[in-house]
Amino acid sequence: MAAFGTVFMPQMTLATFEDGQWSDIQTVPSDRLEFHPGAHVLHYSSTCFEGLKAFRHDNGDVCIFRMDANIRRMAQSSRLLSLPPIDEAQLHQMIVDIVTQFKGDVPTPPGSMYIRPTHIGTEAAIGKAAAPSMSSLLYVLLSPVGDYFAGGDVTLRLLLEENGQRCAPHMGMVKSGGNYASALGPISRARESVDADQVLFCPNGDVQETGAANFILIDGDEVITKGLDSSFLHGVTRDSILTLARDLGMTVSERDLTVDELIERAQKPGTEAALSGTAAVLTPVGTLIHNGQExxxxxxxxxxxxxxxxEALNNVQWGKAEDAHGWLTRI
Structure with missing residues (x-):
């Protein structure tokens, strides 16, 4: 089977921002983009994106999960990157249009159609290192994906990193490629040095997030995760999991968590840890590595x-449980 996110539908929706306004939506081939080699995005990383999914239900319906939340976050990322403001209603239509076109290609559970809206600055101006791009391009790619856990449930090994963080603190809320790129070096070194799957960034002992997912700790009936601030990404899956935990009667504590408290709690019988994100929903963590100890x-x-x-979140996504929070958009 092809690696996650490497197969694409042959077309995508696209719109451009020029002279202060957005163009009409176009449907174009998804294997190329045309913009100037001096485009702002290539030199100053003016880019943000989203990741969300569409699911096929047993009755044949196709539903997109939490599209409005992802669109709001993309609008926020665009503002924080000083990109031209997106038209949220237009992006909503772009997503609906392309998913509708390829509705028949949406896999059955546990597969899904991964949706990747992307916004890039396109102004050809290499002298604008300290100024925003006045033009941009917005497009929506589709990638059918299979079962993330096809190889079975395995637990991850996380290296706790206290001397650095995933990205600049004021950029934490932005879902930007630059933030992921800045984490690649520490993740690669962690794999080589201690066979870790990911790095859990804990600057000055403050447990934040990994290179690509939010972190949660489960101690009995309590779910503990860092309270929202500007230093890390506000995950839609994170919010969904916390909402369902409350629905199940669990206590949700959004607060600061130190490395010392994490290690102490993690070693208690029955304690669990997991990473939350669009691709895997919740991936269990089995080992924490800190200062040479496991x-x-x-x-x-x-x-x-x-x-x-x-399972509770999958059941909502797959139409096997009530959509009590209005998270699904039926196509």
Whole structure:
């Protein structure tokens, strides 16, 4: 099977911002873009994106999960990057149009159609290192994906990094390629040095996020995760999991969590940890690595509560449970 996110539908929707206004939506081939080699995005990283999914239900309906939340976050990212403001209604239509066109290609569960809206600055002006792009391009790619856990549930190994963070603190809320690129070096070094799957960035002992996902700790009936601030990405999946945890009667604590408290709690019997994100929903964590020592989380295996929360979210996405929070947009 092809690697996650490497197969694309042959067309995408696209709109451009020029002279202070957005163009009409176009449907174009998805294998190329045309812009000047001096485009702002290539030199000054004026780019942001989103990741969301469409799901096929047993009755044949296709539903997009939490599209409005992703569009709002993309509008926020565009503002924080000083890109031209997106037209949220237009982006909504761009997503609906292209998913509708390829509705028949949306896989059945546990597969889905991954949706990748992307916004880039296109002004050809290499002298604008300290000024924003006045033109931009917005497009929506589709990628059918299979079962993220086809190889079975395995737990991740996380290296706790206290001497750096994923990105500049004021950029944490932006879903930008530059933030992911800045984490690649630490992740590669962690894989080579301690066989870690990911780095959990904990600047000055403050547990934040990994290179590509939010972190949650589950201690009995309590879910603990960092409270929202500008230093890290406000994940839509994170918010969904916390909402469902409250629905299940669990206590949700959004607060600061230190490395010392994390290690102490992680070693208690029954404690669980997981990473939340669009691709995998919840991925269990089995080992924390800190200052040359390894600490097993709970029994080191996927936890029952982690799997229960993931199933609860999947059931909403797949149409097997009530959409009590109005998260699904039917196509």
């Amino acid at each position: 600490f097993q989380v709970g029994n080191g295996k996927p936890g029952a509560t982690t799997l229960r929360l993931r």
